Amino acid sequence: MTLSTTTAALTDEGRRALISTMVLIRTYEEAIRATYYADKKPAFDIGAGLVPGEMHLSAGQEPVAAGICAHLTSEDAITATHRPHHLAIAHGVALRPMTAEIFGRETGLGHGRGGHMHLFDPSTHFSCSGIIAEGLPPALGQAFAFQRRGSDRVAVAVTGEGAANQGAFHESLNLAALWNLPVVFVVEDNDWGISVPRAHSTSVASNADRAAAYGIPGVRVEDNSVEAVHAAAGEAIARARTGGGPTLIEVHTLRLWGHFEGDAEGYRPELATVAEHDPIPIYRDRLLETGVLDDAQYRAMQASAVEQVEDAIAFAKSSPAPDPLGHLSYVFAEGVSS
Amino acid sequence: MTTTLPSKDQSLALATEPDAGTRKLSTAKAMQEAISQRMARDESVFLMGEDVGPYGGIFSSTTGLIDRFGPERVLDTPISETAFIGLGIGAAVEGMRPIVELMFADFFGVCMDQIYNHMAKIRYESGGNVRVPMVLMMAAGGGYSDGAQHSQCLWGTFAHLPGMKVVVPSNPYDAKGLMTAAIDSDDPVVFVFHKGVMGLGWMAKNDRSIGAVPEEEYLVPIGKARVAREGSDVTIVTISLSVHHSLDVAERLASEGISVEVIDLRSLVPLDREAIVRSVSKTGRLIVVDEDYQSFGLSGEVIAVVAEHDPSLLKRVSRVCVPDVPIPYARELEYAVLPTPARIEAAVRAAVAT
Numbered sequence: 001m002t003l004s005t006t007t008a009a010l011t012d013e014g015r016r017a018l019i020s021t022m023v024l025i026r027t028y029e030e031a032i033r034a035t036y037y038a039d040k041k042p043a044f045d046i047g048a049g050l051v052p053g054e055m056h057l058s059a060g061q062e063p064v065a066a067g068i069c070a071h072l073t074s075e076d077a078i079t080a081t082h083r084p085h086h087l088a089i090a091h092g093v094a095l096r097p098m099t100a101e102i103f104g105r106e107t108g109l110g111h112g113r114g115g116h117m118h119l120f121d122p123s124t125h126f127s128c129s130g131i132i133a134e135g136l137p138p139a140l141g142q143a144f145a146f147q148r149r150g151s152d153r154v155a156v157a158v159t160g161e162g163a164a165n166q167g168a169f170h171e172s173l174n175l176a177a178l179w180n181l182p183v184v185f186v187v188e189d190n191d192w193g194i195s196v197p198r199a200h201s202t203s204v205a206s207n208a209d210r211a212a213a214y215g216i217p218g219v220r221v222e223d224n225s226v227e228a229v230h231a232a233a234g235e236a237i238a239r240a241r242t243g244g245g246p247t248l249i250e251v252h253t254l255r256l257w258g259h260f261e262g263d264a265e266g267y268r269p270e271l272a273t274v275a276e277h278d279p280i281p282i283y284r285d286r287l288l289e290t291g292v293l294d295d296a297q298y299r300a301m302q303a304s305a306v307e308q309v310e311d312a313i314a315f316a317k318s319s320p321a322p323d324p325l326g327h328l329s330y331v332f333a334e335g336v337s338s
Numbered sequence: 339m340t341t342t343l344p345s346k347d348q349s350l351a352l353a354t355e356p357d358a359g360t361r362k363l364s365t366a367k368a369m370q371e372a373i374s375q376r377m378a379r380d381e382s383v384f385l386m387g388e389d390v391g392p393y394g395g396i397f398s399s400t401t402g403l404i405d406r407f408g409p410e411r412v413l414d415t416p417i418s419e420t421a422f423i424g425l426g427i428g429a430a431v432e433g434m435r436p437i438v439e440l441m442f443a444d445f446f447g448v449c450m451d452q453i454y455n456h457m458a459k460i461r462y463e464s465g466g467n468v469r470v471p472m473v474l475m476m477a478a479g480g481g482y483s484d485g486a487q488h489s490q491c492l493w494g495t496f497a498h499l500p501g502m503k504v505v506v507p508s509n510p511y512d513a514k515g516l517m518t519a520a521i522d523s524d525d526p527v528v529f530v531f532h533k534g535v536m537g538l539g540w541m542a543k544n545d546r547s548i549g550a551v552p553e554e555e556y557l558v559p560i561g562k563a564r565v566a567r568e569g570s571d572v573t574i575v576t577i578s579l580s581v582h583h584s585l586d587v588a589e590r591l592a593s594e595g596i597s598v599e600v601i602d603l604r605s606l607v608p609l610d611r612e613a614i615v616r617s618v619s620k621t622g623r624l625i626v627v628d629e630d631y632q633s634f635g636l637s638g639e640v641i642a643v644v645a646e647h648d649p650s651l652l653k654r655v656s657r658v659c660v661p662d663v664p665i666p667y668a669r670e671l672e673y674a675v676l677p678t679p680a681r682i683e684a685a686v687r688a689a690v691a692t
Contacts, residue, residue, distance in 0.1 A: 077428075077432075079428075108465070109464070109465065109467070110462075110463050110464045110465035110467070111465030111466070112465070113462050113463055113464070113465050114463035114464060114465065115463075118459075118463040118464075120460065120463060120464035120465075120467060120468050122464075122467050122468055125432075127431075127460075127464075127468070129455070129456065131451055131455055131456075134420075134424070134451050134452065134455065134456065136421075136424070137420055137421050137422075137423065137424015137425055137427070137428065137452055137456075138424050138425070138427045138428035138431065138452075138456060139428055140421065140424060140425040140428055141424060141425040141426055141427055141428020141429035141430070141431065141432070141434075141436075142428040142429070142431065142432050143428070144425055144428065144429050144434075145428070145429045145432035145433065145434050146432070148384075148410075148434070155428070167420060167448075168420045168421065168424070168451075171416070171418035171420050171421035172418075172420075172421045172424070174416060174418060174421070175415070175416055175418055175421040175422065175425065178416065329466070330461060330462045330464075330465055330466035331461065331462050331500055331501055332461070332501075332503070332525045333461065333466070333469055333471075333523075333524035333525050334523065334524060334525060
C-alpha cells in the first residue's frame, strides 16, 4: 500500500527523540545482560544470581519500539511478547519498578510475582505475555473498551514472526477487522523462531500479505529503519484513532543477540556479521552525517541513559525480596481461603 | 488503573439469599434475569459468545437479552474462542465486566491458554495491580447421547488451575444469585451450568430445574455450600445435576429409615471445606457424587479435605463418579458411566450397611 501524508512529517527533534529512545533501550539491555551473567560464573546456572530465569533481550529491535511508541500516549495500550523490554521502555513504563520486577523484588511491578515475561503496568496500559501470539486477543479487548467509551485511544498488539503461524493470530485479525477495532498489529520479524529460520516456518515471504485475508491494510517495513517504522506506525495508529480499524505492520528487524541469554546460536550461519546490521550505529551515523545530531548531543543521550539505567538497577538491588509468607497473596481480589 | 470499576456498594445493597417467594422460573430464565438486571444497572456489563444473540444461547442462557440491550451489548462472535475470550480479558482489564459464553465446557481445548494462562494469572502476575472481573459461562454435562466431545463436566479441570473461581449451580434460585455474584466479582468466575438443570423443553429434566426465584436482584455468596437436605446416617457431597439425583435417592430411602444428608457445594473454588467437615462429623459416612471424571478431581479433593482434617471421622467413604473413560454415545453405555440415581442408591445402601 502507499503511505499517505496523514501523519505529521518527522522533524529533526523527532529524529533525535527516536535515537535517544533506542540508546536508552540498548543501554538498559546491556546492563541487564551484564548483571545477568555477572553472578552466573564460572558455571552458567539459569536459576542463579540476581536476575534468574530465562532472559530474552531485545537488542537490535529498538527501531520497532521507538518508531511505534512515538505515536502513543500512556492512555494507549500495548501488549508485548516474551521479549518485552524495548516496548516497555519506549512506552514509558517506569524503569525502577520494571527493573525491580525483573530482579524479582517486592518493589517490582508485580511484587515479584511476574518476572521479565510478565510485566503489567496499568498506569501505561502495558502488558506482555510469554505465550506466542496469545497477547493479541487481550489487546482486542482493550481496543473494544476504548471504542465503547467513545475515546480515540488505541491498542497495539506486538508479536514475533513465528506468532503469525498461530491460530490466535488469525482469530484476532479476523475479529478485529470484523468489529473495526482500534488496534494495530505489529509483527517483529527477526528472522528466527528460537533456532528455526522463518523460511522453514512460514509459507509467505511477507506476513503483511496476510492482512489481505482479513480485508485490512498490511505494510512490511524491510530494513529495520526506525523512520520507516515511524511512518508506517503513524499512519496505522492515526487510522485506528479515527475509526478506520486495524492495520497489520511487519517490520523486518534484527535479533542482535540470542533467543535467550545463554543461547550459543550455533544454528545461525550469519553470526559473525550480525553486528554490522546493528541499527543504532547505522542510524546514529546517518543523523551525524546529515547534521541532525552532533557528538555532544549523542554523548548526552548516552550519559542520560546510563544514569537512568544505573538508578533503576541500584533501586532493584537495594529493594527487598518478597516475603516468602506472601506467596499466596494476589491470587484473588476477594478473600478466598485455600 | 485509570479506569474505575463500579462501586462494590451496589452489591452490598443487595439481599443475600432472601426468601424464595412463590414465583417459579427455570434455571435458564433465572440466569437470563440475573444477567438482564445487571446489564440494566451497569453499562460496563456486556455479553458475547457464539449464538448468544437472536438464538438466545444454545442452552437458553441468553434468551431475549439482545432484544432488550441490542447488538452493541449482546454480541454474537465468530467461532474464535481464543479471540473472543481474550477480548473479554482485555475489556475486563480496562474496567468493563464482560460475560463470555463458551458454548460447551468441552470446547476449552481450543482456547485454554487465554483461560488459564491469562484470565486466571494476570491478577497474580501483576501483584494485584490488574483485575479481571469477567464471567466465563459454559454448558456442561451429558445424559442425552451427545458423545464424548459434548457431554463432559470438566469443572474439576478449571478448579485445579489457580486463579479462577468455579461456580456450578444446581437450581434456579442459586443460578440467579450466583450469577449476580459472579458478575459483581472482581475476580474471573467460571460459571458452569449443567444442561440437565436448565429446564429446557427439549431435554429430560428434573422437577427441580423449575423453582421459586425472587424477582429482585440478590446474591448467593460464592464459596458457601448449601445443606440441600439434612440427615444423620450418611453424607452425600455433590454438585449440579447430581444434587437432584441425590435428593431423589434420599427421599426414597427415607421411607426405609435411612437418613441421608445432601450437601450442594455450589462452587468448587472456593470450596466450602467447613460444610463438608461439619456434615461428615455428624454422619461419619461420606459419599461424593460427581459427574466429572473420577480420578484427580473433585471427589478425591473432598475426601482429602476430611482426611486431612481428621481421618478418624471417616467410618466409610466412597465415590460415584464418571469412571475414567470418554463419555460413550449409546444410551445404554452412557448411563452405565453417569452417576445415576441407581448407582447413588447402591452406594448409600453399601455405606449404611457397615
